[in-house]
Amino acid sequence: MENSPGIDNPFALAQQAADALRERSGVEKYDIALVLGSGWGESADLIGTTLSEVPAAEIPGFHAPAVAGHNASLRTIRVEETGKIALVLGSRTHYYEGRGTRAVAHGMRTAAAAGATQVVLTNGCGGLNPSWAPGQVVLIRDHINLTGATPLEGATFVDLTDLYSTRLRTLAHTVDQTLPEGVYVQFPGPQYETPAEVKMAGVIGGDLVGMSTTLEAIAAREAGMEILGLSLMTNLAAGIGTEPLSHKEVIEIGQAAAPRIAKLLAQIVNR
Numbered sequence: 070m071e072n073s074p075g076i077d078n079p080f081a082l083a084q085q086a087a088d089a090l091r092e093r094s095g096v097e098k099y100d101i102a103l104v105l106g107s108g109w110g111e112s113a114d115l116i117g118t119t120l121s122e123v124p125a126a127e128i129p130g131f132h133a134p135a136v137a138g139h140n141a142s143l144r145t146i147r148v149e150e151t152g153k154i155a156l157v158l159g160s161r162t163h164y165y166e167g168r169g170t171r172a173v174a175h176g177m178r179t180a181a182a183a184g185a186t187q188v189v190l191t192n193g194c195g196g197l198n199p200s201w202a203p204g205q206v207v208l209i210r211d212h213i214n215l216t217g218a219t220p221l222e223g224a225t226f227v228d229l230t231d232l233y234s235t236r237l238r239t240l241a242h243t244v245d246q247t248l249p250e251g252v253y254v255q256f257p258g259p260q261y262e263t264p265a266e267v268k269m270a271g272v273i274g275g276d277l278v279g280m281s282t283t284l285e286a287i288a289a290r291e292a293g294m295e296i297l298g299l300s301l302m303t304n305l306a307a308g309i310g311t312e313p314l315s316h317k318e319v320i321e322i323g324q325a326a327a328p329r330i331a332k333l334l335a336q337i338v339n340r
């Protein structure tokens with residue numbers, strides 16, 4: 070268990086952040102939170118009408134993004150079809166930033182303190198299944214947390230059964246029945262896996278490898294939120310393909326996929 074320096078009480082900080090967000094957005098209660106990972110950034114524009122957008126650094130506990138190009142705002146959107154109020158967390162803190170697990174979980178805790186009862190976690194990741202091509206969207210069915218860390222502290226024995234809601238996965242399949250499902254493995258990063266590590270991830274049941282999402286999902290479950298996880302496979306994981314990994318290619322695949330996956334996410338959120 071690691072505590073982030075400077076965060077004395079993560080739940081009090083989340084309440085402060087939620088109060089500041091309400092103050093800035095004028096919205097009293099949020100319904101759903103969305104975390105937009107690599108490639109998913111365009112989704113916010115298609116989900117509905119933006120009511121407000123606040124720089125993340127102006128809300129307690131959030132930071133400017135570590136990854137260039139990631140949106141660094143907290144955006145309030147009225148979902149087109151349902152009228153629900155969505156909080157789009159443009160910037161996420163990755164575990165590899167070394168800010169500790171409290172910082173990683175802050176977005177989830179803030180969303181819950183602001184009233185959200187559902188969260189869609191999206192990410193970019195590597196794929197182990199050679200039949201999946203870069204650009205493939207995969208529904209997360211379950212996860213394996215290889216970070217060795219957790220956002221939970223003390224005797225908080227949280228059940229993680231059906232952590233990635235079967236109900237929401239079924240709903241996603243009403244939008245696109247071809248979406249495959251897979252098990253997402255979070256490595257600490259920031260380095261990509263070795264081919265041997267990727268092979269291990271496959272042996273233990275993983276289909277996708279990434280550096281985010283599992284710790285956020287645990288914190289979201291602790292907060293009682295229903296979770297849907299969506300991965301954009303931007304690359305074949307190390308050793309699965311023959312090419313070395315490049316961050317540049319990852320960005321390019323994400324940009325190419327952005328319009329299509331934004332539409333998919335908007336349709337799911339509007340269900």
Ligand SMILES: Nc1nc2[nH]c(I)nc2c(=O)[nH]1
Nearest residue numbers: 193194195278279280303319
């Ligand atoms: N750990 C890990 N994280 C990733 N993020 C992206 I985008 N691709 C990868 C990958 O191949 N491995």
